[in-house]
Amino acid sequence: MKKIFTINCGSTSTKVAYFEDDKMMCKSSLTITAEQLKEMPKTLDQLEFRTNQVEDFLKENNLDPKDFDIVVSRAGTIPSVPYDGAYEVNELMIASVTYAPEAQHASTLSCLIADKLVKGLDVPVIIYDPTCVDSADEIAKITGIPEITNMPVAHLLNTKMAGITYAESMGKDYKDLNLIIVQLGGGITLGFHDHGRIADWVYDDEGPMSPQRAGAIPTRYLADYCYKSNKTLQEMRMYLCGQSGLVAYFGTQDVRDVEKLIDEGDEKAGLILKAMAYGVAKSIGQLCVVRGGNVDQIILTGGVAYSERITEWIKEKVSFIAPVTVIPGEREMEALAAGGLRVLNNEEQVHPYIYYPKGYSSIEDIINNPNELA
Incomplete structure (x- = not known):
């Protein structure tokens, strides 16, 4: 029996779960309130608070890190990597996300907490299916500004799991299909999964608005807004990436709150929420051309996919492209544990982490010259 502990930091919670082989024994979503977050404006300010929460969870459930066979965490904002799957959490990764993070995102804390929990113990720590796997078509990275390359970012953990779940339900292999998979969460991202490889994507800052994100804003407006x-x-x-979208309009990121307003006759709420679904449909249409319309299935997943109102609005717009399957909710903890179990069973190898942040060439340089986000 393999004992696997998983950690997944999100913007307002730290999800943790303990597995024995593929069976989840216990789990929790450790919440951080908006008031608490205001006292910790930078993501790294939250590390001690979140680590203490996780340690309290372990004590409450009589779990001792020294008994774990592996700890698997969500990946943070690290430089692009060439493969999906497992990567070791090593000194370079810890230094990179501590002193030179690519962005301020709570996922960055996952591997830091994991590392702290097993410090000095003979327990391996890995990340699995990071958001920054660069398997995309080169043409998808070109922008109109030569100095800017659009590098792939996607919610790979849950979307890949949804793709595998759909394929298995049809008696097929995920790697034999062309899928457009939409992650409907606090941020909304989409990916074109070409036989297991994300060939192109729409990230949450370049597509539809979402519960917490502004999405794509025309540059003529955004430039003025930023300067003014x-x-x-x-x-x-x-x-733009946490306090806009539905939050900016309604003061809540919970779609159910907005739907309640609609049910009470609020026409503005209906228009705004439908605009979000409309934006998702437009982004699906954008991705359907990646392989000339050769799409086997469109999959809607994530927490917002529980809203039949939103998924039906999207279906109305895109069903002509391909059939639509809704797999609501998130299976990120199961995906992390499954990856860890494959590693422990020698079914999958752990990739060495050897990727330096842009502008750095040594761990010492990273530590001595932190970037502005650290």
């Missing part, structure tokens, strides 16, 4: 705002660079980033 008194927000700092970090404040602007946090606003």
